[in-house]
Amino acid sequence: MSVDYVNDVILVxxxxxxxxxxxxxFLVKKWKHLRLAVHSPESHDRLTKDYPDAEVLQANLAEPxxxxxxxxxxTAVYHIGPTFxxxxxxxxxxxxxxxxxxxxxxxxxVYSSVINTQLRKLLNHDCKRYVEEYLMESGLKYTILNxxxxxxxxxxxQVLDSGVAMSLWNPDVQFSYxxxxxxxxxxxxxxxxxxxxxxAQYQAISTEPLSHRDRCEALSKMIGKEVKVEMMPxxxxxxxxxxxxxxxxxxxxxxxxxxxxLILYYNHRGIYGSPNVMKWVLGxxxxxxxxxxxxxxxxxxxxxxxxxxxxxxxxx
Numbered sequence: 001m002s003v004d005y006v007n008d009v010i011l012v013x014x015x016x017x018x019x020x021x022x023x024x025x026f027l028v029k030k031w032k033h034l035r036l037a038v039h040s041p042e043s044h045d046r047l048t049k050d051y052p053d054a055e056v057l058q059a060n061l062a063e064p065x066x067x068x069x070x071x072x073x074x075t076a077v078y079h080i081g082p083t084f085x086x087x088x089x090x091x092x093x094x095x096x097x098x099x100x101x102x103x104x105x106x107x108x109x110v111y112s113s114v115i116n117t118q119l120r121k122l123l124n125h126d127c128k129r130y131v132e133e134y135l136m137e138s139g140l141k142y143t144i145l146n147x148x149x150x151x152x153x154x155x156x157x158q159v160l161d162s163g164v165a166m167s168l169w170n171p172d173v174q175f176s177y178x179x180x181x182x183x184x185x186x187x188x189x190x191x192x193x194x195x196x197x198x199x200a201q202y203q204a205i206s207t208e209p210l211s212h213r214d215r216c217e218a219l220s221k222m223i224g225k226e227v228k229v230e231m232m233p234x235x236x237x238x239x240x241x242x243x244x245x246x247x248x249x250x251x252x253x254x255x256x257x258x259x260x261x262l263i264l265y266y267n268h269r270g271i272y273g274s275p276n277v278m279k280w281v282l283g284x285x286x287x288x289x290x291x292x293x294x295x296x297x298x299x300x301x302x303x304x305x306x307x308x309x310x311x312x313x314x315x316x
Contacts, residue, residue: 003194008075008107010191011035013061013095016043018152019080019112022184024051030192037061037070039082061091064098071098076108076191081131083124086254092131096138108141108194110187115146115176115203115273121265123258132201143190144201148271151177151206151289154215156296164228165219167212168237169266171229174209176273179287181295181307182206186281205273206286215289222293237263 010027012020015036027034034054038044044058059066061082071077079095081088092111099106116122117129135142159165183204190197216227238260278286287295291310298306 003192004075005030006032009033009035009073011037011070011074011077012080013037013070013077014039014080014082015056016040016047017080018150018180019183022180023078023187026184026188027191028054035070035074061094062087064094067091067094067098068101071095071102071106074099074102074106076106076110076194078110078112078187078191080112081128084255084258089127089130092128093134096131096135096140099140100138106140108143108191108198109135109138110143110145110190111135112187113144113146115148115205115271117146119265119271122262123255124262141195141198143197143199145183145187145190145204146202146273147178147183147204148273149175149177150180150183151292152180152296156293157300159216159219159227160223160300163225164230165212165216167229167231169231169263170268171212171216171231173266173268174211174214174270174272176205176209176271176275177207177289178204179206179292181305182278182282182286186278189281202277202281203273204278205275206278206292207275207289209270209272210289211270218289219293222290234263234267 008031010031010033012023012027012034014020015024016038020036024034024036028051034051036047036051036054036056037059038047038056039058039060041058044056047054047056057070059070061067077095077099079092081092085091096109099109111131113128113132114125117125117132119125132144135144183206186204213229216229220227275286287307287310294310295305295307298304298309
């Protein structure tokens with residue numbers, strides 16, 4: 001059973017977010033029928049302009065009826081849940097139920113989850129654990145992808161301008177990071193290779209463990225001047241304003257604790273994983289921190305995120 005790039009319908013949820021912004025350029029190169037689900041009128045208008053050949057639909061995924069409408073005649077779905085949404089698990093359940101209702105014409109449910117959903121102290125991880133369980137027991141052919149902290153959150157332009165890299169938690173705690181470009185390419189391959197990845201759960205990690213200080217020391221060497229590392233006081237990070245900056249949305253009253261507990265957790269414990277699975281799926285080495293910086297600098301110079309340029313040395 002091979003994929004049909006002409007007739008298969010691929011649905012992407014949260015299609016206006018950061019993950020999808022990297023994924024969609026990979027998908028539009030091959031798939032003729034893309035259905036993009038968004039929440040706001042502004043996102044609908046923007047994606048309609050950016051992807052005129054795609055079907056862009058505004059929907060409330062918390063409503064089961066609207067999920068069924070989104071999944072109608074869909075072959076495969078790439079489901080990104082809205083992080084820190086008070087009904088994120090229920091949204092996942094709705095999407096899975098709608099896929100099941102499509103019957104044998106539905107072929108693949110790809111769930112963009114998070115690494116280490118076993119970490120119950122991290123409420124944003126824990127809620128995805130319930131969706132994973134529901135998906136595993138649904139009878140659907142699925143693939144679960146587990147990325148870590150996205151390296152792309154590093155505010156490179158701001159740091160280059162100020163010479164200061166502010167950390168919202170202990171800068172010496174290490175994390176295994178995921179590069180959005182790597183993750184998008186990996187996700188696109190999973191959709192394209194379909195049966196190869198049925199019933200699989202993959203860590204999606206780009207880097208070996210690095211602390212914020214490690215990254216800043218490497219950046220200092222690259223640009224030839226010191227990047228100072230400072231940690232924001234805990235009373236400011238737990239306050240609403242910095243939580244909003246971190247997650248780019250005002251925290252919902254029902255999930256504000258999720259973000260605050262994440263910051264407290266990151267002060268003492270990191271998130272760790274191995275790049276080996278991503279390397280296998282991509283058929284190449286994932287991006288290193290230094291490579292991401294070079295590609296991002298090219299983007300800041302108006303040249304686009306130049307992944308090809310940083311691999312001219314032949315590193316595979």
